[in-house]
Amino acid sequence: MEKVLDETWNLDSLYPGGKSSDELNGLIVRLKHDLCVLQDQAAMVDPADIHSLVALFEAVQMFQIESFELDEYMVCLYAVNVDDPGVAHLAEESELIKAGFESLELDIDRIIGQMTDAQWHTLFERDDVKAYQFYLEERKQTIEDKLPVDMEKMISTLSVNGFTGWEDYYEQMMGNLRIPIEQDGETEELSIGQAMSYLFSNDRETRKKTARSIVKVCENQADDFAAVLNRISGFRLDVYRQRGWKLLKEAMKANRIEEETVQTMVSAIKENTGVAQSFYKRKAELMGMEKLSWFDTEMPSFTSENKLLYDEAADIIITQFHNFSKKLGDFAEKAFREGWIEAENRKGKMHGGFCANMPVAKESRIFMTYNGSYQDVVTIAHELGHAYHNHILHDEPAFAQQVSTSVAETASTFAENLVLDAAIDNAETDEEKIGLLEMKITNGLKYQAEVPSLFLFEQKMYEKRKAGPVTADEISKLLGSEMNNLYGDLIDENNPYSWMTVPQLFSTELAFYNVPYTIGYLFSNGIYALAKEQGDAFPEKYDALLRDTGRMTVEELARHHLGKDIKVRAFWETSLQPVIHAVNEYLDLTKQFV
Template sequence: MSKNNLPHWDLTPIYKGVDTPDFISDLEKVVTLSSKLKSDIEAHKSLYDIVTALNEIITIQSTLNSYANAILTTDTSNSSYIKAVGSVEEALLKFQEAEDLFVSKIKDYQNEFSDPRLKDYSYILNEYLVESTHQMSLAEEALAADLARSGVGAFERLYDSVSSSICDNDKTVIQLRNDATNPNREIRKASYEREKRVWKEHENAFAASLNSIKGTVLTLEKRRGWADPLEHSASQARVSVKALNALIKTLENNRDMFAKYFNIKAKLLGIDKLAWYDLFAPVGSLTKKYTFEQAKEIIIKCYSAFDPRMGAFAKKAFDENWIDAEPRKGKVGGAYDTSMLKVKQSRILSNFDGSYDSVSTLAHELGHAYHDSVVMEMPALLSDYPMTVAETASIFAETIVFDAILKDASDEESVTLIESYVGSCAQVCVDILSRFYFERSVFEKRKDGELTPDEFTSLMIQAQENSYGDAVVDKHERMWEAKGHYYSSSFSFYNYPYAFGQLFALGLYAAKDKTENFNDKYREILKLTGSTSANNVALSAGCDIETEEFWQEGMNFISTLIERLGSYCK
């Protein structure tokens, strides 16, 4: 616990440190087991034996990776942690070589797909078959993986290190961004201007990183036979391009609905039009701050009302210090959940500032962790779910907390709660659309060469104008530097899955009171997410995600809230 009573997570149940025998032993084990796996594949050992070995290695390797990155994200300039991440990446290379060999040989194993012991692995094995059609030669794949460590991987770490430590006098850029929820408009504006100034001072480093990452992705996607990064992203997300197009079209069709919300918020704030620094401004009486202990009590109570198993899980996460909540220099911004397969636990990073939004964010991340706890009942190969359905559990959990609090709220409190919730929806639908537009345009422009910082800035403004329209009077032209998701080389378009998860979760939430034994069925849906496509997960819930009508159902839930919010302005 820190001096301001915000917890730091306890990682010792996983490893005691990066220089301890258990951590070092597991690093060596990944290398040894990966070497043996390669030999077994070459010797054409049974597919069941290969899958068993894959499960064992993935369990160890993913835990090493989650642990090393977790400690680094709370102390990004720590040289020992940086070195540990490098060591994990080196071990991962050995596993990737073995997995690449398996992919290259997967067609030789097709006659064993019918093994009854592998029934649950049907989708995963066929996914490997698809991957084999997008594989370079083994030598090229090995070279690409090796170069990534000192190439795009280094640029990703550079982004994390710089973005988490840059300051303007007494405040880090993360702390400046947290001022977006300050009730004082002048403070919000001042911090917004300071934040943009800090980002601009470092624009060359960020532009170099983004150019390198996007350029490398384009080269590799082409060599692997993908039409473009979006096609590969959709495959990774286990969602059809048709479903993705239906989702994007629905987001575009509802821009006017969100413009109405922005105008309502402006009225509630007593201003003519929202500026960017007003987007997260608190409205109404819930400007009070929550202690972390209060957040804990709210989340456990709300989760338990939905499903006692979910409440018990949240209590375990709080009581066993799975959460790192204190904002501090050297710690990355934002929030995330990461699973530790070896010990069947999760860890949650947040930057808790006492606002209702930070309570909601904590509920969101604990929703991810609850999802982890369900899929970790499955073998490692069947517990890795795509980003699309990953956001479903988190947003569902966030909505549980929102809805439970709203039921007991006064009209004055309801204004604040609804506005905050719809504001989050606007981020997931409108801002995510702008990020999708931006990334798509960056990839298109990057084909012709590197972009300058001014070009990145111009594309960001254009993307925001196409999404927000004139409902917000200015734009955050430095957002291409502020959002770390753009700097991922392993998953492009790290944006639309949030909109997918939001609208899918709202569809499930609407069904929860109409469906018998919904809690059990919900857990089954979560368990299924690691072993089949997002389309199939949706179909299991009776949803067709390739139609705009399905996505509009989620939008209708949001529209009802916007109408209710507008009624308080009359």
């Protein structure tokens, strides 16, 4: 690319002035007004008046994407202004609107529940409604599972301060964490995101000091974080109890997948834990250690001193995206050129990365901290995959843009594979290839090993929470047990407080927010295999699959677009193979170095 790219995103193109934007504050005022109007309309609409009902659905969808974009924009503002009380105030306003919309959705449920079979049939005779028929049918199916509308509204209202408020507090606590890091004889207090970057230092002593500093800070704060997690999990369990729901019901419904399918997937994963252990054993040998510590597991045994400039990262991603399809490549160029990506390494930023969807503007914004590693390149590709998925869905009705969390990870994993596999194939030396293979393996094991372990841990933590609050020590022991099952005796020092830095565990939007990453990763592997088989014929099919993610269950997507039955173990075993093959190749190539 000809000019140096800006590493900070452009939020002003969405709402000029950020938190002080007249347009932003005007939107908040208007949404509050529109919410009242829609609630009145919903209370008065006659289910037999199909024309008025469809008009209400259209208005609700417009409100949905506007309020969703507001919420996503608040996340973006907070991510780079964690200490700004003004942003926190606006975020609270957005939360109130979000809660109001959830209450409005209950009004829609009430209307749907009142419709006769004849009215329901007449509704779907309209072509404009057929585009979001799946969404309406899905809501109809959930009505009988929930409490009466008035009780569900009460839960929604109380959740602002009694549920989501705790997640907001968790984010503030994370933003306020400061980790003392010693460098060149001086100690500097860094945000958790900046401190985490030191865990990838080539110098093991730096990693060790950083890791122990993180553990010490987390240990001092563990009781507070445990209290927050107890409040979130306790509220969720209370709601489940009132509804008569089993523990995994909400997670399965949210992911549009059957529990039988997930259990089949987890069973296949469990039988392949030996692959991860053989990898970690060889890694320890290559690093000259008897056993690894937790701060070594993601550290490559073959490292490159080369740092990629941000512009170079952009060139790599754009090139590989273009190799798949012109549409995907052009999209990536636009994202870099128009400042959709926040990548600068500086204080005051949240830890981690995300892609925020802006459906009104038909854009996205990507947040991460770029340090110049190839892993950072893959992270940007991952988030751009999310953004491309958003792009495909932006022309669909709002109700048809609502995708399950699991398939939301499919496009991101696909984009990762495009960038990383090309680099592996083009490696010029064994050392370079080993390093890239290790990156693929490490990324894959997050989903094939670590996330499933977190899923099992979270289930056990919730079961224990049913009997009362769970202490920080008990939480750490539960997680430690699962980590021991994963690593065996190959790790001599675990991080007992790693649960504190997994934001998905504190999510109030979705229960068991970790397992969708595994579902999406393995599902994407199946899609990627077909892409390699079919070549130039596949991009249009890929876009069609992404477009249908708001209209089908995961099982239906696999059957319709891939011709696969994912309730059968064979699908998941096949999807595990890319990492298994990468581990085997890694073991073969590294024999010469041990």
